[in-house]
Amino acid sequence: MSGFGPHGGPVGIVGLGLIGGSLARALQAAGLPVVATDPSSAEEARAAGLSVVDDVAGLALHRPEIVVLAAPLRAMRAVAAELAEALAGEPGWDPTVTDVGSVKAPVREAVADAGLGDRYVGAHPMSGTERSGFESSSAELMQGIPWAVTCRPGDAEAGVAGTDPDRLERVLRLVTGPLGGTAAVLTDKLHDEAVALVSHVPHVLATQLLGVVAGAPVRDLALGLAAGSFRDGTRVGLTDPRRTEAMVTENAAWVAPVLRLAARDLERLADELDSNAPTHWFFDRPDPVRERIGRSGGTRVTGLRPGDGSGADVGSDIEVVPLTGDWPTELVTRCAAGAVVIGFDERGVELQSPR
Amino acid sequence: MSGFGPHGGPVGIVGLGLIGGSLARALQAAGLPVVATDPSSAEEARAAGLSVVDDVAGLALHRPEIVVLAAPLRAMRAVAAELAEALAGEPGWDPTVTDVGSVKAPVREAVADAGLGDRYVGAHPMSGTERSGFESSSAELMQGIPWAVTCRPGDAEAGVAGTDPDRLERVLRLVTGPLGGTAAVLTDKLHDEAVALVSHVPHVLATQLLGVVAGAPVRDLALGLAAGSFRDGTRVGLTDPRRTEAMVTENAAWVAPVLRLAARDLERLADELDSNAPTHWFFDRPDPVRERIGRSGGTRVTGLRPGDGSGADVGSDIEVVPLTGDWPTELVTRCAAGAVVIGFDERGVELQSPR
Numbered sequence: 001m002s003g004f005g006p007h008g009g010p011v012g013i014v015g016l017g018l019i020g021g022s023l024a025r026a027l028q029a030a031g032l033p034v035v036a037t038d039p040s041s042a043e044e045a046r047a048a049g050l051s052v053v054d055d056v057a058g059l060a061l062h063r064p065e066i067v068v069l070a071a072p073l074r075a076m077r078a079v080a081a082e083l084a085e086a087l088a089g090e091p092g093w094d095p096t097v098t099d100v101g102s103v104k105a106p107v108r109e110a111v112a113d114a115g116l117g118d119r120y121v122g123a124h125p126m127s128g129t130e131r132s133g134f135e136s137s138s139a140e141l142m143q144g145i146p147w148a149v150t151c152r153p154g155d156a157e158a159g160v161a162g163t164d165p166d167r168l169e170r171v172l173r174l175v176t177g178p179l180g181g182t183a184a185v186l187t188d189k190l191h192d193e194a195v196a197l198v199s200h201v202p203h204v205l206a207t208q209l210l211g212v213v214a215g216a217p218v219r220d221l222a223l224g225l226a227a228g229s230f231r232d233g234t235r236v237g238l239t240d241p242r243r244t245e246a247m248v249t250e251n252a253a254w255v256a257p258v259l260r261l262a263a264r265d266l267e268r269l270a271d272e273l274d275s276n277a278p279t280h281w282f283f284d285r286p287d288p289v290r291e292r293i294g295r296s297g298g299t300r301v302t303g304l305r306p307g308d309g310s311g312a313d314v315g316s317d318i319e320v321v322p323l324t325g326d327w328p329t330e331l332v333t334r335c336a337a338g339a340v341v342i343g344f345d346e347r348g349v350e351l352q353s354p355r
Numbered sequence: 356m357s358g359f360g361p362h363g364g365p366v367g368i369v370g371l372g373l374i375g376g377s378l379a380r381a382l383q384a385a386g387l388p389v390v391a392t393d394p395s396s397a398e399e400a401r402a403a404g405l406s407v408v409d410d411v412a413g414l415a416l417h418r419p420e421i422v423v424l425a426a427p428l429r430a431m432r433a434v435a436a437e438l439a440e441a442l443a444g445e446p447g448w449d450p451t452v453t454d455v456g457s458v459k460a461p462v463r464e465a466v467a468d469a470g471l472g473d474r475y476v477g478a479h480p481m482s483g484t485e486r487s488g489f490e491s492s493s494a495e496l497m498q499g500i501p502w503a504v505t506c507r508p509g510d511a512e513a514g515v516a517g518t519d520p521d522r523l524e525r526v527l528r529l530v531t532g533p534l535g536g537t538a539a540v541l542t543d544k545l546h547d548e549a550v551a552l553v554s555h556v557p558h559v560l561a562t563q564l565l566g567v568v569a570g571a572p573v574r575d576l577a578l579g580l581a582a583g584s585f586r587d588g589t590r591v592g593l594t595d596p597r598r599t600e601a602m603v604t605e606n607a608a609w610v611a612p613v614l615r616l617a618a619r620d621l622e623r624l625a626d627e628l629d630s631n632a633p634t635h636w637f638f639d640r641p642d643p644v645r646e647r648i649g650r651s652g653g654t655r656v657t658g659l660r661p662g663d664g665s666g667a668d669v670g671s672d673i674e675v676v677p678l679t680g681d682w683p684t685e686l687v688t689r690c691a692a693g694a695v696v697i698g699f700d701e702r703g704v705e706l707q708s709p710r
Contacts, residue, residue: 126580126582127582128584129583184576184580190576194576197567197568197573198568198578198580198581198584198585199582201564201567202564202584202587203584205560205588206584207638207640207641208560208617208620209556210640210641210644211620211640211641212552212556212613212616212617213552214641215640216552218545219643220647220709221539221545221691223647223648225539225550227481227482227501227554229483229561230554232557232587232591233561235583236583236584236587236588238645241638244638248628248634252629255625256624256625256629257625259622260621260622260625262567262618262621263618265563265566266559266563266614266617267615267618269559270610270615273604273610273611274607274611276604279600280600282559282600284596285562286565286569286596288574289568293578294593335576335579336573336576338579339579340579354579
């Protein structure tokens with residue numbers, strides 16, 4: 001396989017909310033054929049120039065090479081079942097199935113239960129806004145962003161095959177090629193653990209900040225004095241609460257322990273504040289992260305490559321991993337240590353590692 | 356008194372860090388005479404066109420009408436003592452003393468202990484960045500922002516006089532006039548309670564988020580996946596940890612109870628996540644605040660006035676409180692309910708209330 005789309009099929013997208021809509025726009029802007037379906041925003045999506053069909057069965061008629069499940073988490077099971085049914089009615093169609101859900105283990109389970117497990121590669125674009133729906137979507141939201149792409153490790157003894165390397169490559173080429181993003185290749189478990197820390201728990205703390213102000217006697221006064229620290233600290237708490245709740249409850253196994261850690265730390269800090277005890281441990285503990293964020297010039301290293309004009313020294317190394325042997329497992333090992341896939345050349349996958 | 360600066364004296368600023376430096380630049384940009392002192396950034400400040408003297412005694416020679424203590428919280432006591440000494444050496448000089456500290460009760464105590472309590476009006480500009488020092492200062496940071504201005508209620512029985520209304524008026528005119536800001540007039544207690552909620556606790560939660568990632572086995576991977584929710588949720592955690600720690604420890608009495616509330620809520624949510632119990636209470640609780648922020652189009656109502664082109668319907672009412680009777684207490688009552696001072700006209704103080 002030498003580039004994205006060797007089979008000539010379009011990308012199919014099921015669900016045109018904020019993320020699905022943005023993905024459809026970004027792929028179309030990159031010149032890729034896109035066909036999508038979403039009963040609730042078909043009209044606006046057509047008005048925006050997208051090719052929209054009535055349902056998943058209609059999507060199947062276009063025989064997309066990749067089908068992206070961009071439905072809400074709670075609808076994944078139903079959508080996967082619809083796709084399995086459509087697939088049964090289109091002999092010879094061999095799509096790769098991926099998704100954009102913010103939690104990966106439950107989506108893999110839903111897709112596997114529908115009989116699509118061997119076609120599946122998980123994906124999660126690390127981008128969003130506090131708004132939702134197709135009306136808030138934009139191509140920019142999906143251009144040049146970090147992705148997590150997840151695969152299933154093989155287990156010969158248990159008779160479980162690992163993720164198909166060709167399907168993994170197809171999804172990685174889509175993400176790093178036309179979409180200009182980077183991809184961390186991970187197991188579902190690593191993804192769900194890391195994303196609990198940098199996305200789900202931040203959503204919970206933003207919601208907590210808003211909640212405590214909502215119940216305060218000085219609420220209106222406090223909101224009148226709110227400036228940058230409150231605005232930034234609560235931004236994602238303004239998101240549709242059902243969406244945040246779904247994300248958090250689907251990833252409860254990783255989120256709950258971090259919330260317990262936070263509760264313990266805050267209780268300890270409160271005790272120390274009450275008794276005038278030293279609190280340096282709390283305020284100094286983030287120093288390694290402060291230093292790393294300072295070094296990379298931000299929390300994102302997206303798209304920073306030597307010689308592309310985005311900075312001479314970006315604090316990273318590029319190398320190539322050949323597409324031979326068990327290269328998916330090699331990528332998972334490297335990405336677990338912070339590397340990301342930035343593209344492909346004739347020798348294999350280009351991997352960028354923090355220095 | 357009909358405008359700012361009737362006595363013709365300059366504004367004196369002690370301390371040219373991020374806030375003092377920005378204030379000096381903003382006042383100078385507004386055409387006011389400014390004289391400042393700060394041994395550690397005198398040279399850069401002079402290079403930026405500011406009039407800088409060697410020390411507080413040198414500042415006294417210019418007989419400023421208002422002296423702003425813009426030193427770090429831990430230095431307030433020392434700076435107030437220096438000012439008291441300089442004042443003793445300049446008979447007939449009658450400055451109003453104010454400050455820019457993020458906690459108000461401890462600063463009032465420090466200033467009162469130096470014998471300057473009757474000249475003091477507290478002030479806190481609700482603006483900042485995660486950077487510090489004169490090199491990060493800018494006039495914009497102090498232009499058109501919300502301020503809290505604090506006064507001492509009188510207590511005839513205890514023989515305590517309330518804040519001098521003329522001095523309060525002078526500070527309010529400075530903040531709402533040349534600086535184009537709004538001012539919530541509050542007691543120290545109300546200020547410290549409200550600001551714990553919208554500034555100090557957000558700083559603690561941002562620090563907590565960074566701290567938990569710093570200690571995580573998947574740290575580098577997680578930072579590679581971090582996007583908007585983590586960037587915004589941790590921004591103020593990147594601030595100089597000593598500055599954040601000082602702010603939080605000086606306001607321990609108000610911060611600690613909110614941290615205990617947060618710990619209790621997060622523990623409860625973790626329990627519910629572990630047992631698949633309903634979690635709607637947590638995610639829906641902020642609804643009144645979401646609604647209010649949505650209505651005002653943001654968390655700030657700064658500078659929104661009918662007819663100034665910033666919006667026909669800003670969800671607020673303007674009225675005038677005459678400068679007669681105990682108007683400072685009237686303002687405190689009104690501001691506690693969410694009103695802010697936006698300026699003066701010939702009839703008195705213009706007050707804007709949320710509808």
